[in-house]
Amino acid sequence: MINFYSIQFVTFLVIALACYYTISKKKQWICLLVASAVFYYYTGVTNFAFLLVTGFTTWIGAKQLSLESQRIAELRNDKTIDKEEKKVKKEVILKKRRTIMWGVLLVNFGVLACLKYLEPILKGLGVIDDKNVLGLLLPLGISFYTFQSVGYLLDIYFEKYEAEHNFAKYMLFVSYFPQMIQGPINRYDALGTQFKEQHVWKDEAATKALYRIGYGLMKKYAIANILAVAIAKTFDTPATDFSGVIVVFAILLYSAQQYADFSGGIDMVLGVSELFGIKMAENFRQPYFSTSLADFWRRWHISLGKWMRDYVFYPFALTKPMKKFGKWANQKLGKHLGRVLPAAIGNLVVFFIVGIWHGAEWHYVVWGLYNGMVIALSDILTPVYEKMIKLCHINKNAAWYHVFQIIRTFIVVNIGWYFDRITNVVVACYSLKKSIFKFNPGAFSQEYAIIFDGVKEYAGLMAIIGCLIVLFVSILEENKISVRDRLYKSPLLIRWGVYTFVIVLILFSCTRVGETGGFMYANF
Amino acid sequence: MRIFSWIKKLRYLLVLVAVNMLLSFLIEPASGASGRMWSGYYDEQNLDMIFVGNSVCQQGFIPDIFNEKLSVKAYNMGTPSQAVPQSMRAIEVALEEHDIKTVVYAMGFSSLKYEPIPEAELTFESARARQKGGIQGALATLSYIYSPDVVAKENSVNFLFPWLYNYEDYFTSTMLKNATEKLCKWEKRLRLGDYDETEGLKKGFRNDDTRVINYDNIWEDNSYSRYEPYFNAEMLADFEELLAFCKERDVDLIVLNTPHPAFDVVSCYEYYEKNQEQLTEICDRYGVDYYDFSLIKPEIYEVQDKNFVDYEHLNRAGAKEFCEKLCDFLKLRASGEDMSQYFYSVEEFLEIHEDLLNEWKQYENF
Numbered sequence: 001m002i003n004f005y006s007i008q009f010v011t012f013l014v015i016a017l018a019c020y021y022t023i024s025k026k027k028q029w030i031c032l033l034v035a036s037a038v039f040y041y042y043t044g045v046t047n048f049a050f051l052l053v054t055g056f057t058t059w060i061g062a063k064q065l066s067l068e069s070q071r072i073a074e075l076r077n078d079k080t081i082d083k084e085e086k087k088v089k090k091e092v093i094l095k096k097r098r099t100i101m102w103g104v105l106l107v108n109f110g111v112l113a114c115l116k117y118l119e120p121i122l123k124g125l126g127v128i129d130d131k132n133v134l135g136l137l138l139p140l141g142i143s144f145y146t147f148q149s150v151g152y153l154l155d156i157y158f159e160k161y162e163a164e165h166n167f168a169k170y171m172l173f174v175s176y177f178p179q180m181i182q183g184p185i186n187r188y189d190a191l192g193t194q195f196k197e198q199h200v201w202k203d204e205a206a207t208k209a210l211y212r213i214g215y216g217l218m219k220k221y222a223i224a225n226i227l228a229v230a231i232a233k234t235f236d237t238p239a240t241d242f243s244g245v246i247v248v249f250a251i252l253l254y255s256a257q258q259y260a261d262f263s264g265g266i267d268m269v270l271g272v273s274e275l276f277g278i279k280m281a282e283n284f285r286q287p288y289f290s291t292s293l294a295d296f297w298r299r300w301h302i303s304l305g306k307w308m309r310d311y312v313f314y315p316f317a318l319t320k321p322m323k324k325f326g327k328w329a330n331q332k333l334g335k336h337l338g339r340v341l342p343a344a345i346g347n348l349v350v351f352f353i354v355g356i357w358h359g360a361e362w363h364y365v366v367w368g369l370y371n372g373m374v375i376a377l378s379d380i381l382t383p384v385y386e387k388m389i390k391l392c393h394i395n396k397n398a399a400w401y402h403v404f405q406i407i408r409t410f411i412v413v414n415i416g417w418y419f420d421r422i423t424n425v426v427v428a429c430y431s432l433k434k435s436i437f438k439f440n441p442g443a444f445s446q447e448y449a450i451i452f453d454g455v456k457e458y459a460g461l462m463a464i465i466g467c468l469i470v471l472f473v474s475i476l477e478e479n480k481i482s483v484r485d486r487l488y489k490s491p492l493l494i495r496w497g498v499y500t501f502v503i504v505l506i507l508f509s510c511t512r513v514g515e516t517g518g519f520m521y522a523n524f
Numbered sequence: 525m526r527i528f529s530w531i532k533k534l535r536y537l538l539v540l541v542a543v544n545m546l547l548s549f550l551i552e553p554a555s556g557a558s559g560r561m562w563s564g565y566y567d568e569q570n571l572d573m574i575f576v577g578n579s580v581c582q583q584g585f586i587p588d589i590f591n592e593k594l595s596v597k598a599y600n601m602g603t604p605s606q607a608v609p610q611s612m613r614a615i616e617v618a619l620e621e622h623d624i625k626t627v628v629y630a631m632g633f634s635s636l637k638y639e640p641i642p643e644a645e646l647t648f649e650s651a652r653a654r655q656k657g658g659i660q661g662a663l664a665t666l667s668y669i670y671s672p673d674v675v676a677k678e679n680s681v682n683f684l685f686p687w688l689y690n691y692e693d694y695f696t697s698t699m700l701k702n703a704t705e706k707l708c709k710w711e712k713r714l715r716l717g718d719y720d721e722t723e724g725l726k727k728g729f730r731n732d733d734t735r736v737i738n739y740d741n742i743w744e745d746n747s748y749s750r751y752e753p754y755f756n757a758e759m760l761a762d763f764e765e766l767l768a769f770c771k772e773r774d775v776d777l778i779v780l781n782t783p784h785p786a787f788d789v790v791s792c793y794e795y796y797e798k799n800q801e802q803l804t805e806i807c808d809r810y811g812v813d814y815y816d817f818s819l820i821k822p823e824i825y826e827v828q829d830k831n832f833v834d835y836e837h838l839n840r841a842g843a844k845e846f847c848e849k850l851c852d853f854l855k856l857r858a859s860g861e862d863m864s865q866y867f868y869s870v871e872e873f874l875e876i877h878e879d880l881l882n883e884w885k886q887y888e889n890f
Binding site for chain 2: 005010042203
């Protein structure tokens with residue numbers, strides 16, 4: 001894979017941009033398609049085959065679905081046949097549509113499941129003993145482009161918009177290179193249409209795009225990569241039994257690393273895309289300022305959350321059994337439970353899938369279910385909270401209450417990170433127990449030295465500076481102040497000072513750690 | 525006019541280049557080891573023998589002695605922390621530019637035990653590109669940043685910012701020292717060619733250390749305490765690649781474990797033989813001669829503690845004596861004699877140094 005932080009990527013980007021803005025405006029999408037093909041080809045030829053299978057099956061499937069929809073419309077307007085016959089014919093077409101939809105889903109999720117889960121499952125069953133024995137390597141971004149393509153297919157199935165007739169144009173939507181590393185999961189009606197527009201170079205937009213790329217690089221190298229070393233020392237060395245205080249500290253570092261890595265990567269890809277005048281879906285909105293776990297999931301990995309809501313949660317909630325259950329609960333358990341219980345079950349299903357999506361390991365399942373359960377319980381118990389707030393005369397609009405909600409949510413999220421980061425559920429539970437009952441704050445300085453042993457000089461300082469910058473920017477963004485706009489409008493010397501500071505910080509941080517691999521979400 | 529508009533847009537790039545140059549000027553040492561080595565190398569012509577390896581090579585081989593005694597034209601391409609890939613790179617460059625007949629890969633077991641230090645690699649390559657200068661230097665830069673190990677990775681960018689990896693420290697005093705030295709053009713004076721009168725600095729060889737071993741801490745500071753017992757798999761693979769590379773080019777390669785004081789060999793008694801066997805087996809496979817000068821018999825060269833600065837580096841006098849004896853050894857080798865007879869086996873060596881071994885065991889148990 002071409003690393004964004006490499007001369008080769010810079011060269012590739014400059015060439016792609018030069019071609020994009022100098023060729024005929026009507027052919028810009030072709031330039032992007034070629035660039036995407038080159039970028040993806042570099043990850044391996046076989047990966048290309050998987051991408052083509054997904055692209056072709058969803059494109060042809062959607063096209064067929066569109067044709068069948070057209071047939072239903074024609075049938076509706078056909079005055080030559082009677083109502084009964086229309087009903088029978090419509091039923092046949094609807095059945096055909098369902099078959100197509102399920103067939104395409106089966107192929108795509110089947111490929112994804114085979115590549116992602118077959119080996120761990122066989123290993124779990126004891127059929128194979130080495131994880132890579134089948135040699136099934138995940139093609140770059142397969143989860144992301146599969147979800148994106150399936151989203152398109154389902155949108156056509158639900159007749160949200162017209163199917164794309166040009167396969168090449170559709171392939172650009174599937175393979176657009178900035179999104180291939182770790183998403184976001186884009187929607188065709190938002191992204192696909194932009195490819196058809198004509199884009200001209202705009203200095204301001206390009207400068208702001210570069211700000212975003214720089215900010216993403218800073219998050220990735222000054223925070224995520226540096227913290228990764230200490231976190232790995234804490235959780236990947238089972239022989240060392242660290243005190244609760246260092247476990248809690250490492251989990252806090254992990255929350256910073258996870259955010260900096262994922263959102264930093266997203267900032268980079270969104271910035272790169274903005275250079276081409278294409279705006280992709282936002283994936284983060286200051287998640288650590290959330291006031292509830294449900295709010296957190298509306299701010300963290302937003303594109304996956306929306307995908308799950310539109311293609312799993314709602315269709316599941318609208319199934320006949322769930323509707324029936326809702327009615328039953330409404331009658332027997334009251335209005336509130338009748339409304340929230342089906343949603344709670346839906347949330348559990350969604351978060352179970354989110355857990356599995358992260359990997360075929362039990363700790364991910366537990367992490368997913370933990371999130372689902374907290375959200376479900378929070379919904380179910382809403383009347384109880386309301387009563388308590390009333391009894392305690394708490395002003396829900398007070399600033400302190402807002403801060404309390406943020407801290408409470410942060411703690412709840414961090415409890416979840418135990419099961420995300422620690423790969424063994426039993427060890428995760430034990431670590432959680434240690435964090436409460438064996439906190440031992442006196443051991444901090446000694447154990448801190450152990451986990452940061454091997455981290456080069458000044459690396460810790462770089463991470464602290466990086467975190468403070470992210471906190472500062474997040475506070476401004478949360479207050480609806482666009483940092484990019486402010487920086488762009490500031491005097492030249494200040495701008496150049498900021499650029500130089502950030503560039504030096506990135507460069508310096510990068511050499512403080514060795515190669516730490518790519519992005520955490522690149523293997524999904 | 526359009527071009528001016530683009531220059532205006534990209535003017536910050538000029539600022540960035542200026543900042544990079546300023547930081548490099550302040551932070552890069554005025555005369556780093558790699559810079560000196562390459563600078564001296566490009567002053568040489570018609571070389572036919574080179575020494576490659578890390579600090580044990582840089583401090584252990586005096587080319588002038590070989591030139592005089594073997595009638596060759598030798599150069600020492602050793603640099604501190606030089607990992608196997610850089611040694612191979614040095615050989616590759618020398619083979620391209622000279623008619624090299626003999627390559628001595630000077631090592632200690634430690635050379636194959638630690639992970640390569642990325643900064644050392646970048647400094648080595650950057651110094652080479654800079655010493656070449658001009659278009660050749662630019663081509664050398666391009667060939668490095670597009671080499672398979674670097675392409676599409678972070679180092680392809682970092683390479684262009686030498687102050688990130690070639691530094692002593694980031695203290696203001698050091699920056700002032702570097703700047704002063706550079707401004708006074710000391711860099712030029714420190715070039716090897718200008719130092720003919722100094723014995724400690726010549727043709728890549730650099731050793732002006734006259735210290736001897738500190739006996740107070742020989743059992744605390746030795747190869748046993750410093751390095752892993754067994755070889756690093758990645759380094760071994762690189763080593764094999766180096767052997768294959770030389771075999772392919774039909775170069776007379778000599779792999780040479782530089783002498784270590786007896787206490788250092790003894791400290792590793794538990795795995796020394798295994799290390800030895802492993803290296804011998806690999807070298808045999810490629811038809812390369814491998815000699816361990818820690819185990820040499822006194823009739824060729826007597827390893828004496830007074831010749832060492834520490835557990836693995838020779839001092840200046842030690843290097844001189846060692847090189848003279850090595851020349852005699854190479855003459856014998858050239859005459860077709862079986863050189864293996866001049867080395868003890870590990871078992872024999874430990875038997876001879878039984879007292880030391882017991883002392884070490886006692887220390888270990890204590």
